[in-house]
Amino acid sequence: MALTTKAKEAFYYSDGWQKASKTYPIHSPATGETLLEVANCGADEATRAAAIAWDSFQSWKQKTAFERSDILMRWFDLMMANQEELARTMTLEMGKPIKESRGEVAYAAGFVKWYAEEAKRVYGETMPAHLAHKRLFAIKQPVGPVYAVTPWNFPSAMVTRKAAPALAAGCSFILKPAEHTPLSALYLAELWEAAGGPPGTLQILPCENPVPVSEILIADPRIRKLTFTGSTEVGRILYKQSAETIKKISLELGGHAPYIIFEDADLDEAIPEVIACKYRNAGQTCVCTNRIYVHTSIMESFTQKYTEAVKALKVGDPLNDDTDIGPLVDQQGFEKVEEHIKDALAKGAKIITGGKALSGLYFEPTVITNISDDMKLMSEETFGPVAPLISFETDAEAIQMANNTPFGLAAYLYTNDLSRAFKVSEALEYGIVGVNDGLPSTPFVPFGGVKQSGLGREGGHWGIEEYLEVKYISMGLPK
Numbered sequence: 001m002a003l004t005t006k007a008k009e010a011f012y013y014s015d016g017w018q019k020a021s022k023t024y025p026i027h028s029p030a031t032g033e034t035l036l037e038v039a040n041c042g043a044d045e046a047t048r049a050a051a052i053a054w055d056s057f058q059s060w061k062q063k064t065a066f067e068r069s070d071i072l073m074r075w076f077d078l079m080m081a082n083q084e085e086l087a088r089t090m091t092l093e094m095g096k097p098i099k100e101s102r103g104e105v106a107y108a109a110g111f112v113k114w115y116a117e118e119a120k121r122v123y124g125e126t127m128p129a130h131l132a133h134k135r136l137f138a139i140k141q142p143v144g145p146v147y148a149v150t151p152w153n154f155p156s157a158m159v160t161r162k163a164a165p166a167l168a169a170g171c172s173f174i175l176k177p178a179e180h181t182p183l184s185a186l187y188l189a190e191l192w193e194a195a196g197g198p199p200g201t202l203q204i205l206p207c208e209n210p211v212p213v214s215e216i217l218i219a220d221p222r223i224r225k226l227t228f229t230g231s232t233e234v235g236r237i238l239y240k241q242s243a244e245t246i247k248k249i250s251l252e253l254g255g256h257a258p259y260i261i262f263e264d265a266d267l268d269e270a271i272p273e274v275i276a277c278k279y280r281n282a283g284q285t286c287v288c289t290n291r292i293y294v295h296t297s298i299m300e301s302f303t304q305k306y307t308e309a310v311k312a313l314k315v316g317d318p319l320n321d322d323t324d325i326g327p328l329v330d331q332q333g334f335e336k337v338e339e340h341i342k343d344a345l346a347k348g349a350k351i352i353t354g355g356k357a358l359s360g361l362y363f364e365p366t367v368i369t370n371i372s373d374d375m376k377l378m379s380e381e382t383f384g385p386v387a388p389l390i391s392f393e394t395d396a397e398a399i400q401m402a403n404n405t406p407f408g409l410a411a412y413l414y415t416n417d418l419s420r421a422f423k424v425s426e427a428l429e430y431g432i433v434g435v436n437d438g439l440p441s442t443p444f445v446p447f448g449g450v451k452q453s454g455l456g457r458e459g460g461h462w463g464i465e466e467y468l469e470v471k472y473i474s475m476g477l478p479k
């Protein structure tokens with residue numbers, strides 16, 4: 001089934017396709033060209049969306065779980081049938097290499113399939129009663145209309161990781177996609193409509209300035225849940241704003257992932273894992289490793305083999321099948337990478353390979369050593385293709401260095417020692433630990449962080465709980 005995106009006609013999706021009074025341009029990070037002008041929603045569209053979400057929630061929650069499941073399953077089928085076009089759209093709007101974009105569409109569709117199934121397993125409980133004439137139950141009900149804010153680095157998967165469990169649970173859903181990547185989100189809305197999703201259940205409000213849209217929707221007491229993926233800084237603001245109406249909250253925030261390579265690691269096995277973890281999406285994910293700790297005894301051999309593998313990565317046009325690293329998403333992201341390298345060099349770091357800007361928004365995949373804790377790249381997310389290598393002597397030292405951060409999203413280790421694998425994973429203060437696995441993400445596991453990396457979990461049966469409330473019912477029978 002081929003669909004033409006309504007985005008081309010500057011529509012946004014509400015109770016059907018609507019025109020906004022303004023538009024804004026979407027640029028390709030690979031070429032700098034303007035791809036198209038999209039709807040630029042503001043306070044008026046947000047006010048309208050809140051009312052529509054409230055109305056559509058009243059009928060959507062009355063559908064049986066089986067009816068909702070059927071629509072989600074059709075949505076999944078349509079996503080997979082349109083995988084190539086969705087992948088292309090994503091690559092055009094944010095520069096992800098096309099082979100990764102295809103993978104992301106399958107990952108995104110995986111959430112839809114999982115929650116189509118999970119919709120039918122929202123079970124309640126009965127409790128033994130303390131009095132003979134009473135019967136006690138707990139049931140689960142949808143929390144209500146949801147407001148979601150998603151990032152540009154996963155334009156499809158971060159949408160469905162939130163929308164699929166919310167819609168499966170019976171919530172209506174308003175999405176503000178990232179400013180850079182509304183096209184994937186609008187495409188997903190077209191497929192939701194084609195799958196039979198009722199008008200108003202899923203709304204997409206692209207906007208250049210998210211502030212007025214977020215302020216209206218967060219202040220509205222009818223919106224019962226906020227779910228956000230993005231920086232800790234913005235998450236903190238949205239969390240505070242949501243306190244006013246006591247919304248249920250999920251926050252998937254920044255990370256600063258350590259990767260610990262122990263001396264017993266098989267380097268030929270370990271290096272491809274670390275490379276995938278570090279350089280996927282040009283290093284622009286919250287779970288990409290930011291600090292690679294290598295045992296002193298293998299530092300030299302690791303550095304040599306790792307550098308060889310980095311040099312083999314192909315930087316280029318993200319639409320080419322063999323490209324490993326595309327452009328960074330925008331000038332701001334690009335400047336941050338440059339700034340981190342400059343700061344590290346000024347404080348004594350040494351570049352092993354890379355370290356330089358290429359043309360446009362492209363940056364060389366970089367390996368850097370002689371690292372000290374005061375360097376920006378050791379405390380802030382670089383969000384770019386830069387790998388700092390740091391040596392350590394003991395397990396205790398590695399754990400202490402890995403945990404020395406306010407973040408706690410993902411951490412990784414590589415070892416062949418089973419006892420060490422258990423002990424270190426248990427000691428790491430993180431929501432996700434990859435043991436000999438640099439790519440642990442998949443739709444049916446709990447994804448989320450501790451400390452300042454967020455609240456709540458997405459994925460698996462944990463993900464749908466975030467959109468449900470528990471209601472306790474106490475029933476007295478005639479005595």
Ligand code: SIN
Nearest residue numbers: 153154285286287441
């Ligand atoms: C993220 O960067 O927030 C998501 C990465 C993933 O799902 O693997």
